[in-house]
Amino acid sequence: MIGRSAGGMIAFFQKPDQNAMAARSTSVSATLTLALALVLLAACSRRPSETDCRVSLANFLRLQMGSHLTNARINELVEKDPVSQTMIQRCMSDKSYELVQCEMTAQSMADLQHCKSDQVKP
Numbered sequence: 001m002i003g004r005s006a007g008g009m010i011a012f013f014q015k016p017d018q019n020a021m022a023a024r025s026t027s028v029s030a031t032l033t034l035a036l037a038l039v040l041l042a043a044c045s046r047r048p049s050e051t052d053c054r055v056s057l058a059n060f061l062r063l064q065m066g067s068h069l070t071n072a073r074i075n076e077l078v079e080k081d082p083v084s085q086t087m088i089q090r091c092m093s094d095k096s097y098e099l100v101q102c103e104m105t106a107q108s109m110a111d112l113q114h115c116k117s118d119q120v121k122p
Contacts, residue, residue, distance in 0.1 A: 046097040047092060047093070048091060048101075052097070052100045052104065053088045053095075054078050054088055055104045057078050057088060057091070058078045059103060061074045061077060063108060063112065099115055103115050
């Protein structure tokens with residue numbers, strides 16, 4: 001509220017404007033809500049890294065072909081094979097972070113199947 005004092009000077013905001021305070025509070029609350037929503041959205045849409053996908057593919061090859069391929073050959077396939085490169089790119093764009101983490105730690109082909117079945121939404 002703006003008014004004049006007895007000495008002719010203007011006194012500013014003798015009483016806080018309740019509407020302005022409520023508007024500021026609403027603005028801060030909306031900003032915090034938006035920030036939280038963006039953090040949650042980023043977490044939900046997290047994609048696996050190239051390294052994650054390489055490890056996942058190497059683990060799959062070890063489980064599938066381990067007795068027929070050496071670790072050196074598996075690593076060579078993951079690093080240089082054009083089909084592997086395509087699979088890594090598709091992994092990064094199509095798979096969830098959680099699925100790839102599960103694939104990376106699988107100890108058997110049954111574990112890999114379990115990873116995929118956990119990702120199916122009813």
